[in-house]
Amino acid sequence: MGFLDGKVALVTGGGSGIGRAVVELYVQQGAKVGILEISPEKVKDLRNALPADSVVVTEGDATSMADNERAVADVVDAFGPLTTLVCAVGVFDYFTEIPQLPKDKISEAFDQLFGVNVKSNLLSVKAALDELIENEGDIILTLSNAAFYPGGGGPLYVSSKFAVRGLVTELAYELAPKVRVNGVAPGGTITELRGIPALANEGQRLKDVPDIEGLIEGINPLGIVAQPEDHSWAYALLASRERTSAVTGTIINSDGGLGVRGMTRMAGLAQ
Numbered sequence: 721m722g723f724l725d726g727k728v729a730l731v732t733g734g735g736s737g738i739g740r741a742v743v744e745l746y747v748q749q750g751a752k753v754g755i756l757e758i759s760p761e762k763v764k765d766l767r768n769a770l771p772a773d774s775v776v777v778t779e780g781d782a783t784s785m786a787d788n789e790r791a792v793a794d795v796v797d798a799f800g801p802l803t804t805l806v807c808a809v810g811v812f813d814y815f816t817e818i819p820q821l822p823k824d825k826i827s828e829a830f831d832q833l834f835g836v837n838v839k840s841n842l843l844s845v846k847a848a849l850d851e852l853i854e855n856e857g858d859i860i861l862t863l864s865n866a867a868f869y870p871g872g873g874g875p876l877y878v879s880s881k882f883a884v885r886g887l888v889t890e891l892a893y894e895l896a897p898k899v900r901v902n903g904v905a906p907g908g909t910i911t912e913l914r915g916i917p918a919l920a921n922e923g924q925r926l927k928d929v930p931d932i933e934g935l936i937e938g939i940n941p942l943g944i945v946a947q948p949e950d951h952s953w954a955y956a957l958l959a960s961r962e963r964t965s966a967v968t969g970t971i972i973n974s975d976g977g978l979g980v981r982g983m984t985r986m987a988g989l990a991q
């Protein structure tokens with residue numbers, strides 16, 4: 721018996737990092753999973769690595785309504801009624817603080833970062849909504865420590881994650897009692913999280929930042945340098961209405977306890 725037997729999930733951004741760990745756990749626990757992923761290389765790898773009788777992969781962009789609709793159609797065609805939507809796409813601003821944000825790039829950077837981190841959630845939810853209402857399903861959005869505390873990014877990233885927190889609250893309110901809406905807020909995790917073209921850091925990966933382990937370990941009380949799989953059971957719990965029937969509008973902080981210590985300063989004018 722798997723924890724998620726009978727579930728049919730769509731995971732956006734399931735090609736690497738936290739989304740990929742969620743896909744692997746969901747499959748291991750009996751769910752059938754569709755993935756919407758933008759990177760052709762990651763799509764290829766997913767198709768090679770995961771069993772075709774449990775996973776269907778749609779190559780596409782979560783900031784496109786049409787691609788989200790295609791991903792929903794693909795997973796429903798392959799596995800039947802959709803019960804679960806997990807949004808795990810994201811991009812980062814690499815701690816670019818306001819003094820360093822180029823004046824002539826702010827508008828473009830905002831559109832790129834908010835497009836992926838915020839707008840895609842709305843589009844994915846909208847594309848999956850009829851299915852989720854019909855099947856009394858669950859939505860799980862991906863936030864961050866940056867949805868609660870300063871310093872986990874620059875103003876673009878932090879405000880984008882606060883916006884996702886707003887989405888959890890408003891969507892949980894609007895969609896009750898049919899659909900539950902919750903979030904997971906990971907802390908620093910060793911992944912391939914990328915930057916954006918407008919800040920010329922789209923080729924950067926979080927796991928390649930010098931001493932990223934030390935940076936993450938030093939700021940959270942549990943001293944955890946999280947790997948993606950450290951968060952995936954939080955996503956499993958929130959996908960199991962049977963076990964968490966009273967939970968909606970809630971966010972699981974999976975960040976090693978940042979809230980009990982607060983962030984130490986990682987950058988700023990004083991330095």
Ligand SMILES: NC(=O)c1ccc[n+]([C@@H]2O[C@H](COP(=O)([O-])OP(=O)(O)OC[C@H]3O[C@@H](n4cnc5c(N)ncnc54)[C@H](O)[C@@H]3O)[C@@H](O)[C@H]2O)c1
Binds near residue numbers: 782783865908914926
């Ligand atoms: N890594 C961390 O320290 C950390 C901490 C807190 C929150 N998060 C959040 O976790 C989520 C997952 O990030 P990750 O760290 O696993 O990074 P990741 O880059 O490994 O995973 C994100 C995946 O989404 C895909 N993707 C990006 N834009 C897309 C788009 N427009 N359409 C479809 N797919 C797209 C990427 O190709 C990648 O496979 C993000 O929302 C991120 O903000 C990450």
